[in-house]
Amino acid sequence: MSRRTPPSLEHLAMQNLLSHPALANSALDDLPMLLFPSLFMEAYIGGHKEVLKAMVQAWPFPCLPLGDLAQPPDLEIIKAVLDGLDLLLSNKERRNRWKLQVVDLLGEHPGIWTLGYPAMAQISYPGFPPGELRASPWTGMGEEQPLMIAMDLTIAHSPKDDLQAFLLQWAWERRERVRLCPRVLEILSDSSSETQKALQVVNPDSILELLVSKLCLGETEKTFAFLLSQMKKLRILSFCNMCAHLDTSSSPNFSCSSFQLGAHLGQLQHLQEVRMKEIVFLGGKLPAIFRSLPPLKDLFLSSCNLQEADLRFLSRCPCTRQLKHLWLRNLSMKSFSPELLRALLEQVASTLEILALEKCEITDAQVSAILPALSQCSKLSSFSFYGNHVFMDTLQSLLGLMARLGHLNESIYSPPVESYVPTGNLDPDRFFQVLAGLAQDLRDVVTTPNKIQICPGFCHLCNYFLYYFLGPDGSWVLRDEEFHNHEALAG
Incomplete structure (x- = not known):
């Protein structure tokens, strides 16, 4: 027993x-x-x-x-x-x-x-060492430090769980003595009153990551701007699907708002990553918003109506000089001067490790212009050119250059124009002829399987894509799998 x-x-x-x-x-x-x-x-x-x-x-x-x-x-x-x-x-x-x-x-x-x-x-919490009571910055609290509740927070029409909904209401009813301290704050509500109510119980000094989506700046700008200016430790800022009632380029008030937003962002000296997606009013406003930003490590711009002036500004702005990751996706650049993209890549060439230029309608002339800048990106380990369709000669030049970059581990491209019929559909016979020609060019320079990948299709529903890579014998191998590293490709 x-x-x-x-x-x-x-x-x-x-x-x-x-x-x-x-x-x-x-x-x-x-x-x-x-x-x-x-x-x-x-x-x-x-x-x-x-x-x-x-x-x-x-x-x-x-x-x-x-x-x-x-x-x-x-x-x-x-x-x-x-x-x-x-x-x-x-x-x-x-x-x-x-x-x-x-x-x-x-x-x-x-x-x-x-x-x-x-x-x-x-155990200590940043900014509130054990046993140390400090004068509170919150009006009405006098010398008493409020009770801090550390929790990640999502402000939405329906909070993501009952516990969060209860804590939000509990803190609001005791807002003179309680503060919520999220490391990650998500604002996903387009309700001005709901957002302002929640923001009044948040301690901005605790926030490291902020995601803002569907927020109408015209309604909540004063509260949001005050909160943003207090986020002294903020590292990651994401704006997605933002709206504004003053959404016209002719509105001097909205232009002023852009400058005010830029002024608040300029106070965030720990900011490392900025992500902007589906910001329809961003075109022409990038200099006003980004002018005072500290040097960034990660910049993500997707589905924004950028203008030539915006790209020219990024190629000269101090905030991009130390970029390690640059994502440009779904930005129409076909009418831009070829030299603008080249100037931007020259600005970041010495530090860049990940580069994504996806679905930007990049032309053959623009590719020819950026080849010298790409050759200087000696630290580049990952590159995505997915969604841009150039002619075979241009693609061969690009692949030949990228294959010779010593630190490049993987890169992905769409098939060239010759692979498609006039209706825009991929023609299998033409595509395999293209692959045969590329294999002949790359057989002696590609030493790792995933260094060059040709992607004829991607399924956004399942987050899987089909791609061909060169095998050890110099033939193309088909693989379908989830794409982890280039998050912008599936975004």
Whole structure:
């Protein structure tokens, strides 16, 4: 017979307390700090709501990492925790003796509950060191630091889960004493009132990544601009499907708004990545918005009606001089001067590692113009020219150059114009003739299988594409798989 390890005296004592809530509540003041994390975890997992309420009020550490418990935060259990917080928030005398500063739902301290009270005491949240109370920047809070709830946040018509909806409303009702601290903030609502309400309970200094979609700047601009100017730690900024009531190039007010947005962005000195997709009013406004940006590492522009002046600005702007990743997708450049794209690539040649020029209607003349600049991109490891259809001679020149770049691991191209019939459909016979000609040209210079890939089609529904790459014997090999690295291709 196998012998079971008998429960420890500590475990038996905790189970006895949890089975008698009244006893547990009265014993908390005398409970050794050593047992606090273990007892709280047992109460949380076991759903002992009354004990949880009492333990929150007596919590002896600056941070309560609920997101790192063995099971995900449960709405009913979180409500019990918040009930305990309510009693403290409404009791000034007890609040003055309260050590808890942050309720952390992010889950960034894995295993912390099993490390014991010394580890709990060392947890800190950026900007709010343990035990240090600071004067609050929020009007109406006086010298009291608000309770911070660390959680990623999505502002939408329907919050993505019941817990988030409840916490948003709970924080709004206590906005003088509570702040939500998201590392990632998504604004996906086109409701001005709903967005402004949520923004009033957000601590902007905690935000590292901001995604804004469907927001009408004309309605929420004042609140949004104030919030943006306070995001001093922001690293990633994404604008998608933005709208504006003043969406005309002749409107001096909208031009002024662009300058104001650029001024606020200029204060974000930690910004590293900017992504703009489906911003129909961006054309001609890029200099005003980007002028004061710090040097970026990643720039993504997709489905925006850029003008020649915008591309010329990017080729001269200090913010692009250290780019590592440049994504230009679905931007019509066929009427642009060939020298503009060349100047931009010369600007980023020394640092660029990933380059995507996808569905930009790039012409043969433009390809010929950028070949010298591409030859200078010595660090380039990934290149996508998908969705641009040039003639066979031009494609051969481009492939020959890219195949010789030492650090290039993979690149992808669409078939040349000769592969298609006049109706625009791919002709299999013509396509395989093209592949045969390319194989002859590339056999001696392509040493890695994925360095040159010809992609005749892509399925956006399943995120899979068909592509041909040169095998070891110099013949083309067909493969269909999910495309991971060039995210813009499937975007």
